[in-house]
Amino acid sequence: MNILDSSTKTAVFICHCGTNIGGVIDISKIIENIKNIPSIAVAQDHRFLCSTDGIETMINSIKTSNADRVVVAACSFRTHEPLFQEALHRAGLNPYLLELVNIRELCSWVHENERDRATEKALKMIRAAIMKIQDNQPLKRIRLPVTPAALVIGGGIAGIRAALDIAEAGFTVYLVEKEPSIGGNMAKLDKTFPTLDCSICILGPLMNIVAHHPNIKLYTYSEVISINGRVGDFSVKILKKPRYVREDLCRGCLICIAKCPSKTVDEFNMGLSHRKAIYVPFPQAVPRIPVIDTASCLYFQKGICRACEKLCPANAIDFNQKEEVVEIKVGAIVVATGFEEYNISQVYEYSYGRYPNIVTGLQLERLASSYGPTEGRLIAPGLNREPRRIAIINCVGSRDERHLPYCCRVGCMASLKHSWYIKHLMPEAEVFIFADEVRASGKGFEEFYRRVRLIPGVYIVKSKASEVRGNPDGTLTIKAFDPAISSEIAITVDLVVLEAGIVASRGTESIKNLLKLGALNSGGFLIELHPKLNPVETAVDGVYICGAVSGPKDIPDTVAQASAAASKVISLLSRGYIETQPYSAIVDESRCSGCGVCSSVCEYSAIKIVKKKERSVAVVDEALCKGCGACVGSCPSRAIEIANLKLNQIDAMVAEILR
Amino acid sequence: MRLAVFTGCFTLVKQIAVEASMLKVIQYFNIEPITPQKTNCCGFAFRSIAPNTSLYLTARILAYLNTFESEGILTLCNGCYLMLKETIYRLKENQRLLEIIRKHLKDEGIDIKSIPRIIHPIELFHDIIGIETLKNIANKKQYNISIATHYGCHALRPSTLPSFDNPLNPHKMENIAEALGFKTKDYPERLDCCGAVLLASKPELAMKLAYSKIAGTARWGFQLLITTCPYCFEMLDSRQEAVMQMFGEEPKLPVMLLAQLIGLQLGLNEKDLALNFNLSPIDRVLPQILKR
Numbered sequence: 049m050n051i052l053d054s055s056t057k058t059a060v061f062i063c064h065c066g067t068n069i070g071g072v073i074d075i076s077k078i079i080e081n082i083k084n085i086p087s088i089a090v091a092q093d094h095r096f097l098c099s100t101d102g103i104e105t106m107i108n109s110i111k112t113s114n115a116d117r118v119v120v121a122a123c124s125f126r127t128h129e130p131l132f133q134e135a136l137h138r139a140g141l142n143p144y145l146l147e148l149v150n151i152r153e154l155c156s157w158v159h160e161n162e163r164d165r166a167t168e169k170a171l172k173m174i175r176a177a178i179m180k181i182q183d184n185q186p187l188k189r190i191r192l193p194v195t196p197a198a199l200v201i202g203g204g205i206a207g208i209r210a211a212l213d214i215a216e217a218g219f220t221v222y223l224v225e226k227e228p229s230i231g232g233n234m235a236k237l238d239k240t241f242p243t244l245d246c247s248i249c250i251l252g253p254l255m256n257i258v259a260h261h262p263n264i265k266l267y268t269y270s271e272v273i274s275i276n277g278r279v280g281d282f283s284v285k286i287l288k289k290p291r292y293v294r295e296d297l298c299r300g301c302l303i304c305i306a307k308c309p310s311k312t313v314d315e316f317n318m319g320l321s322h323r324k325a326i327y328v329p330f331p332q333a334v335p336r337i338p339v340i341d342t343a344s345c346l347y348f349q350k351g352i353c354r355a356c357e358k359l360c361p362a363n364a365i366d367f368n369q370k371e372e373v374v375e376i377k378v379g380a381i382v383v384a385t386g387f388e389e390y391n392i393s394q395v396y397e398y399s400y401g402r403y404p405n406i407v408t409g410l411q412l413e414r415l416a417s418s419y420g421p422t423e424g425r426l427i428a429p430g431l432n433r434e435p436r437r438i439a440i441i442n443c444v445g446s447r448d449e450r451h452l453p454y455c456c457r458v459g460c461m462a463s464l465k466h467s468w469y470i471k472h473l474m475p476e477a478e479v480f481i482f483a484d485e486v487r488a489s490g491k492g493f494e495e496f497y498r499r500v501r502l503i504p505g506v507y508i509v510k511s512k513a514s515e516v517r518g519n520p521d522g523t524l525t526i527k528a529f530d531p532a533i534s535s536e537i538a539i540t541v542d543l544v545v546l547e548a549g550i551v552a553s554r555g556t557e558s559i560k561n562l563l564k565l566g567a568l569n570s571g572g573f574l575i576e577l578h579p580k581l582n583p584v585e586t587a588v589d590g591v592y593i594c595g596a597v598s599g600p601k602d603i604p605d606t607v608a609q610a611s612a613a614a615s616k617v618i619s620l621l622s623r624g625y626i627e628t629q630p631y632s633a634i635v636d637e638s639r640c641s642g643c644g645v646c647s648s649v650c651e652y653s654a655i656k657i658v659k660k661k662e663r664s665v666a667v668v669d670e671a672l673c674k675g676c677g678a679c680v681g682s683c684p685s686r687a688i689e690i691a692n693l694k695l696n697q698i699d700a701m702v703a704e705i706l707r
Numbered sequence: 708m709r710l711a712v713f714t715g716c717f718t719l720v721k722q723i724a725v726e727a728s729m730l731k732v733i734q735y736f737n738i739e740p741i742t743p744q745k746t747n748c749c750g751f752a753f754r755s756i757a758p759n760t761s762l763y764l765t766a767r768i769l770a771y772l773n774t775f776e777s778e779g780i781l782t783l784c785n786g787c788y789l790m791l792k793e794t795i796y797r798l799k800e801n802q803r804l805l806e807i808i809r810k811h812l813k814d815e816g817i818d819i820k821s822i823p824r825i826i827h828p829i830e831l832f833h834d835i836i837g838i839e840t841l842k843n844i845a846n847k848k849q850y851n852i853s854i855a856t857h858y859g860c861h862a863l864r865p866s867t868l869p870s871f872d873n874p875l876n877p878h879k880m881e882n883i884a885e886a887l888g889f890k891t892k893d894y895p896e897r898l899d900c901c902g903a904v905l906l907a908s909k910p911e912l913a914m915k916l917a918y919s920k921i922a923g924t925a926r927w928g929f930q931l932l933i934t935t936c937p938y939c940f941e942m943l944d945s946r947q948e949a950v951m952q953m954f955g956e957e958p959k960l961p962v963m964l965l966a967q968l969i970g971l972q973l974g975l976n977e978k979d980l981a982l983n984f985n986l987s988p989i990d991r992v993l994p995q996i997l998k999r
Contacts, residue, residue, distance in 0.1 A: 396876040402893055517895035520926055525895075 056182055057089035059115035060174065061106055063097035063122035065152055070095070072156035074167045078121075081171055085178065089113040097122055103135050110139040117145040117184060119177045121170065123152040126578070142186030144630065144692055147177045176701040183700070184692050187630035192671055194280035194624055195379040198617050199224065201272055201559060204232020205603060206384035206595025206610040208254050213614030214382075215263035219621050222376050223258065224267045224286055226555060229333035230255055232386055233596075236316065236410055238417040238424075238469065240603055241461040242496030248332055248419075255334040267374070269339060271555070275562045276653070278672055279590025280379045280626045290369035292340040293326075297364035300336040302328065304356035304365065312344035314421070318411045320429075321421030326356050331419050340365075380590045380617040381563070383574065384610065385556050387596035390445040390452060390549035398444055398546055403518030404430025406544045409462050416469045426473050428543040430522045435477070435542030438470055439526045441513045442483040445549035452549040452571055457600040459547035460487045464500040466545055471503050479506045480539055482513040482528055490602065509537070516544055550600040563591055564651060573599045584613040589626070592616050631675030631691050633668045639687035640665045646679035646688055655679060708835070710826065711777040712740045713768065713791070715784035715937070716748050722937035722945070724981035725783050728966040729828065731979050733781075736836045741775050751786040759804070765794035766808045770817040779824035781831060785936035789861035789868075791825045796868055827862055828935040828965060830871040833879040841886040844972050852995055853890045855929040855960075856880040857920075857943065859936040860900050883965065884933065887972055896923035903938035917942040917950045925960045931992045932962045940964060944987040962987040971996050 060082055064070030075093045083091050090113040094102045097120065110118060118141065120132050125148045133143035151170040159166035196219050200211045203225030211223045223230070234240075235255075237247035258264055267286055274285040293304075308324035316329040323329075325345040326338045346353035347367060357365040389408055393401040400406050405428040407415065414420040415427070428435040440463045445451040460483060467479045486508065488497040501508055515527045524544050530537045552572035560566075560574060565586055569575055574593050577585040584592045594613035595606040620626070633646075633655070642664025647655035654672035657664050666679075666688060679688050680695070689695050710733075718725045730740055746768055750761030768791070772780055782788040798805040799822075812818055832841065858877055866874035875898075881891040902916030921943060924932060934940055942950070944962035951958050963985065970980040977983060982993075 399895075515895075519895075520928075 056087050056117060057113065057115045058085075058087050058117050058119060058178055058181060059089050059106075059110050059113055060091040060119045060121070060178065061097055061109075062091075062093040062151075062174070063102070063120070064093060064095045065097075065123060065156075066095065069122070069152050069156045072160055072163055072166050073151060073170045074163070077167060078171050078174060082174060082178065085175075087182070088178070089115040098128060098131055103131070106132075106135050107139045110136070110141065116141065117147075117181045119147045119149060119174065119181055121149040121151045121174050121177070124150050127581070144187035145181070145184050147181040147184065149173050149177045172705050176704045179700040179704040180697045183694065183697050187691055189627040189630055190670060191625045191627055192280055194621060194626055195282075195377045196220070196621050196624070197222070197376070197378045198380045198382065198621065199272070199282070199284050199376065199378045200382045200384060202232070202384035202386055202553075202595075202597070203227075203230030203258075203266075203268065204384060204386045204595065205234045205251060205254075206386065206597070206606045207232070207382070208251075208258055209607050209610035210382045210384060210594055210614040210617075211258060211264055212254065212261065213611050214617050214621075215261050217614075217618045217622065219263065219618070221264045222267065222284075222286070222378065223264055224270050224272055226269070226271050227329065228269045228291070228327075228337075228339040229329050229335070230258060230266070230268060231330070231332070231334070233388075233410070234603065235330060235332070236318070236417075237413050238420075239465065241465040242490070242492040244465070244468065252332050255332070259334045266335070268335060270374075272559065272562060273373070275381070278652075279588075279620070281671075282378050282381060282590065284376050284378060284381075286374045286376065288372040288374060290371050291337065292342075292365065292367055292369050293338050294364045294366050294369075295335065295337050297362045298337045299362050299364075301361065302336075302338065303359055303361065304338055307355045307359050309353065309355065310344050310346050312341065317414045317421045318408065320407075320411055320414055340367075380592065380620050382610075382613050382617060383559055383563070383586075383591065383593045383597055384595045384613075385559055385597045386553050387550045387600065388553045390551050392444050392546055392548045395445050395448075395451060395546075397515045398441060398513070398544075399516045399518060399524075400444075400546055403516075403524060404428075405435070405522060405524060405542065406516065406546060409459070409466065409545060409547045412466050412469070412545050416466075416473065424473070426470065426543075428522075431542055433542075434474060436474075437478045437480070437539075437541040438543045438545065439480045439482065439513075439516075439524070439539060439541040440466055440545045440547065441516070441526070442481065442486075442547045443512065443549075444546040448549075452551065454571060454600070455487065456547070456550040457487075458550070458602050460485075461490070461493055461496065461602070463545075463547050464488075464497055466547075467500050467503070467506045471505060475505075477505065480526070480541065481506070481508045482511060482526065483508060484510060484512040490604070509539075550596065552597055556597060563588055565591070569599065571599075573597065584609055584616055590620065628671055629675065630670075631693065632670040632673035633675065633677075633679050633688050633690055635666045635668060636687045636689075637663075637665045639685045641685055641687070642666065643684065645682045645684065649678045649682045651676065651678065708737065709739045709741060709777045710779055710781045710831075711772045711775050711823075712742050713746060713749075713772070713780050713782045713787055714742070715782065715787040717786075717941070718783050718937045722940055722984075724967070724984045725935075725937045725940065725964060727979070727981040728964055728970055729781075729783060731975055732966045732970045732973065733831070735973050736840065738836075740781070741777055743772060743775060746771060749784075749787040749790040751790045754790065761790065762794050762797060762804070763808055763811065765790045766798065766819060767812060767815075767817070769794070769823065770812050770819045772823065773820050774817070777823070779826045781826045781828070783828065783935075783937065785827075785859040785861035786938060788825065788827050793868055795822055795825065827871055829858070829862065829879050829883070832883050832965065832969065834871070838882055838886045841883060841969070844969070845886060845888040847888070849888045850995065851890070852930045852992060853892065853928065854884045855894060855924050855927070855932040856884060856891060856897065857901070857924075857932055857934040857939055858898065859934060859939040860898075862936065863898075880933070880965070884968075887968065889931075892927070894924060894927045894929075896920055899923070901936075901939040901942040903942045906942075913942070914946075914950050914953055917946065918954050921947060921950060921960050922954070922956065930961065930995075931968075931989075932960055933965050933968055934962065935965045944985055947987045958988050960987060961989040961992045963989060968996070 136143045200207045200223045211221045215221045270288045273287045308326045310325040311322040314321045314323040326340045342348040418424045446456040488494045511528045513528045517525045525540045592613040594609040654669045750764030753761040863874040872879045884891045902913035905913035947958045967980045
């Protein structure tokens with residue numbers, strides 16, 4: 049199409065964005081240039097096009113000039129396209145007759161030091177957009193129904209809060225937890241900072257409400273194995289691992305556990321004690337139904353014993369239970385798979401795993417807990433006496449380019465809380481915290497920091513510990529450089545607590561792959577759609593994230609995010625429908641040979657090959673198509689293209705840029 | 708296999724056992740050593756005060772050794788090993804410097820034509836001769852001797868340079884000792900400095916470092932410490948008596964070179980391995996090793 053004799057009327061608006069664009073690009077020069085293009089009905093600039101005044105001016109100009117398509121040269125479509133589309137709508141135009149050219153992120157910001165060439169580039173970009181928009185067609189969004197149910201993956205505090213909020217709004221929630229009980233990491237904590245309330249005392253009631261809520265279907269000891277479909281209509285397969293205990297019969301008397309002769313390492317107590325082969329992870333577990341661990345059960349390993357089966361008064365033991373796949377349909381998904389401690393044996397200089405009497409922060413939580421391996425007594429495993437001097441080292445693996453470059457956000461407060469535990473259990477003990485800085489920025493954190501550092505016998509060394517060394521007598525020596533006295537110091541202690549860095553939990557990557565969520569942040573965390581404006585959304589519509597799965601977080605932040613994700617789900621489910629974006633792929637059946645390359649490259653399974661009049665042709669499901677264009681590039685016959693980004697439009701843009 | 712052996716100054720003037728034991732031992736593994744006569748100092752001594760001079764000196768060695776046909780350069784000293792390795796690394800990343808140095812070398816009629824492989828003794832035994840070969844020598848014999856390994860700083864550090872082992876948690880020397888039938892265990896002083904680099908500038912501090920290395924290692928009940936570096940050997944073996952006396956203690960830790968230990972297993976006699984030059988109390992452990 050030749051725009052010199054075009055019958056279309058194009059309006060062009062260029063935004064200065066204050067000095068963001070106007071300070072680099074010579075906008076008046078661009079206006080002068082494009083004014084001469086015959087199809088241009090109006091070419092205007094504005095200091096802030098997204099202001100109320102800017103939008104109103106734009107609408108007026110479109111109306112008075114009778115323009116039938118609009119090019120806006122401003123910023124990113126990610127933040128501003130909906131606003132300008134709405135302006136077109138108000139001016140009486142179809143919103144898809146808009147082309148937004150990003151001359152800020154893609155031009156002025158990156159070419160700040162070469163203004164002439166930046167102006168030249170912006171002009172090319174705008175002229176190319178004018179060429180392209182000549183062939184834009186009015187498009188329509190399609191409304192599709194939403195299944196009024198949600199899936200929440202992960203039964204820690206984030207998943208529990210999100211599930212409860214959605215269930216309270218009246219929607220069905222499927223809560224899936226891979227462990228035998230919900231509760232997550234918070235159930236392992238003895239107390240929470242900075243208020244020092246008992247962790248399980250505030251978590252336990254929520255766990256019980258989840259278990260009995262009429263709108264919540266709880267799947268513990270289960271994993272999500274496949275997710276298909278789209279926002280509003282996901283079908284999900286859940287694998288229920290066999291407990292070998294019938295949930296409908298078990299009364300929770302736990303006689304089976306008392307009689308089980310086989311022992312293995314207790315994961316819930318972070319390896320500090322042993323549990324039976326049939327077990328509930330902790331006394332407050334929800335549901336209170338035991339699980340048989342086949343790896344340590346004598347029946348599964350050697351075919352003997354069956355003590356639990358003989359002694360169960362409810363006949364609930366069933367060694368023939370098989371795994372079961374449940375299929376459900378949901379409209380939205382919340383991922384709350386949480387965190388775990390970094391494997392700090394890799395931080396070689398701190399000797400974790402090389403010498404006894406070195407524990408992680410979570411291990412200390414278990415030692416301090418009344419339902420932990422020592423019932424709340426502090427011991428040094430290799431010493432056989434109560435430790436008298438204890439060192440706490442912060443930032444183990446965190447803020448370390450060799451390991452995790454980011455801050456764990458909870459270690460500083462945890463170290464203060466752990467000092468408090470120690471002084472509370474053993475008032476005579478001496479505690480040394482090695483922290484090159486203490487970050488106490490949350491609500492009540494600074495006050496807690498003051499409270500702990502004023503306790504006699506708590507010493508805060510403002511330094512990163514350089515090394516932990518074992519001694520033959522079982523004690524440990526911490527070496528550090530103390531900037532306060534400008535000298536190396538060495539402190540010998542009985543127990544070392546390492547505040548380990550935080551990484552996304554092990555299952556996060558497989559969930560990411562199931563949901564096609566793209567890349568991961570360092571530490572394996574999922575990436576939010578926008579770090580400031582869309583913190584709980586993801587790149588996939590209808591999939592939300594909350595809690596530590598998107599980055600290290602303390603409990604208040606996690607709970608706030610969980611409620612935020614829940615409210616997003618509720619607003620989607622209660623509206624009852626979604627509107628799809630209309631940029632879907634279109635097949636030119638006369639050119640299509642039905643070779644199927646497009647359907648093999650489609651990430652969203654949106655293309656099927658079907659028989660039509662004795663021929664095989666590709667057919668696109670508009671509800672599934674995201675308009676990514678992978679099929680366009682793969683098609684050998686140029687038979688498939690994206691609405692409003694058709695091949696002739698791309699050709700026109702390239703021709704204009706190379707002109 | 709032909710290897711050019713770069714002895715380094717310190718071995719020649721102070722620790723001839725390092726060269727003697729290594730040359731004897733590698734012949735058993737069909738390695739033909741070439742011992743160039745006209746090499747210069749590796750430049751390690753000037754590394755901090757005149758970096759470019761030290762790079763030039765090392766580059767000169769590389770150019771000179773180019774004239775011999777060999778499959779690599781075996782460096783006996785950790786300092787030389789670091790200099791050769793680091794020089795290659797620096798010159799690869801700085802073409803301009805490489806050209807300047809080549810110009811000076813051409814004035815002398817030599818040139819760097821190819822980049823040789825630089826081989827550390829630990830790498831030689833672990834990766835080239837191989838653990839399986841060492842296991843065959845040991846012939847399944849197990850000794851009730853616990854060996855402390857000492858790599859020496861410059862074998863592994865700085866950790867930013869490519870290394871033959873993990874600079875923070877190396878294990879190849881342990882693998883070698885275990886293949887030979889000895890026991891090893893991790894100990895906190897394992898990667899500590901022997902103190903040698905401070906001998907010229909702060910001799911007392913050097914002795915103090917050597918003391919904390921020897922005394923710290925001894926308290927874990929090791930019967931023997933092994934190393935490969937002539938400087939470390941000087942501090943831990945030759946000067947052990949002086950070091951311990953400074954702090955009112957007696958020598959207590961037998962120290963041997965890795966090549967000496969392997970040589971004993973090969974059945975070489977003590978004189979061939981220059982064991983008569985060891986000054987630490989190796990008599991405490993020697994009978995147990997010789998008892999085959």
